[in-house]
Amino acid sequence: xxxxxxxxxxxxxxxxxxxxxxxxxxxxxxxxxxxxxxxxxxxxxxxxxxxxxxxxxxxxxxxxxxxxxxxxxxxxxxxxxxxxxxxxxxxxx
Numbered sequence: 001x002x003x004x005x006x007x008x009x010x011x012x013x014x015x016x017x018x019x020x021x022x023x024x025x026x027x028x029x030x031x032x033x034x035x036x037x038x039x040x041x042x043x044x045x046x047x048x049x050x051x052x053x054x055x056x057x058x059x060x061x062x063x064x065x066x067x068x069x070x071x072x073x074x075x076x077x078x079x080x081x082x083x084x085x086x087x088x089x090x091x092x093x
Contacts, residue, residue: 006090019038050065
């Protein structure tokens with residue numbers, strides 16, 4: 001899912017992750033593999049944030065899914081099984 005600017009700001013503020021800019025060479029490959037998302041990176045890996053799929057959740061909740069982890073030796077991302085890592089609650093204004 002593509003996040004709005006206020007959602008991006010809150011994800012960054014609550015997680016410390018940074019947005020992967022669309023002009024990065026890896027971005028197009030990620031979109032082909034995972035679809036249109038706002039991708040985030042931090043010291044642990046690559047993430048996307050989506051609304052929960054249970055259909056019962058409130059619209060102010062996002063679930064983070066790690067798609068890849070950093071290798072220590074080569075400092076590059078290694079794809080892995082998607083892992084839900086945490087939830088955040090958006091502050092609605």
